[in-house]
Each structure stands twice: as C-alpha cells, then as structure tokens.
Amino acid sequence: xxxxxxxxxxxxxxxxxxxxxxxxxxxxxxxxxxxxxxxxxxxxxxxxxxxxxxxxxxxxxxxxxxxxxxxxxxxxxxxxxxxxxxxxx
Numbered sequence: 001x002x003x004x005x006x007x008x009x010x011x012x013x014x015x016x017x018x019x020x021x022x023x024x025x026x027x028x029x030x031x032x033x034x035x036x037x038x039x040x041x042x043x044x045x046x047x048x049x050x051x052x053x054x055x056x057x058x059x060x061x062x063x064x065x066x067x068x069x070x071x072x073x074x075x076x077x078x079x080x081x082x083x084x085x086x087x088x089x
Contacts, residue, residue: 027053027056031052031053031056034052034062035048035052037062038062038063038065038066039089041066042066042089051088052089054087055076055087055088056076058075059073059075059076060075062076070088076088
C-alpha cells in the first residue's frame with residue numbers, strides 16, 4: 001500500500017512539474033525593445049532574449065545591431081559565463 005501511494009505521488013509530481021515554467025522577472029520596456037532587436041536573427045530566440053535581458057538589466061545598455069558592436073557597451077562585452085565565454089549575445 002505504501003509503495004502504491006509513493007508511486008502515485010511521484011506520478012502526480014512529474015505530471016504537474018512538466019507544465020510549469022520557471023518564473024522570470026519582467027524586463028524593463030527599454031531592455032525588452034533592445035533585446036528583441038538584438039535577437040531578431042537568433043536561432044534560439046527565447047534563450048537569446050533571456051541572456052540579453054540579464055545583461056541589459058545589469059549593464060543598462062545593449063549594443064546596436066544583431067551581432068557585434070560590443071565596443072559600444074563595455075559592461076555588456078565583458079560579462080563572462082562560467083566557461084569564460086561571452087555571456088551576452
């Protein structure tokens with residue numbers, strides 16, 4: 001009986017967690033617009049906008065265009081992930 005109940009609880013948790021997405025803070029209107037422009041040609045749009053948004057909220061700037069131009073925003077340019085590569089798209 002205990003095993004059946006445990007299996008039932010696990011199934012319920014798995015089914016309910018598959019529909020939940022992690023909550024993300026809302027982007028400021030400035031960052032939302034700039035990141036949509038920056039990521040307009042990205043292959044994985046949602047990931048690009050998420051990381052661009054993180055960088056924009058911290059740096060308060062986003063380079064112009066869809067690629068490059070990071071010299072316009074040194075904070076954005078210098079952010080690195082744990083692998084040492086650029087965090088910001």
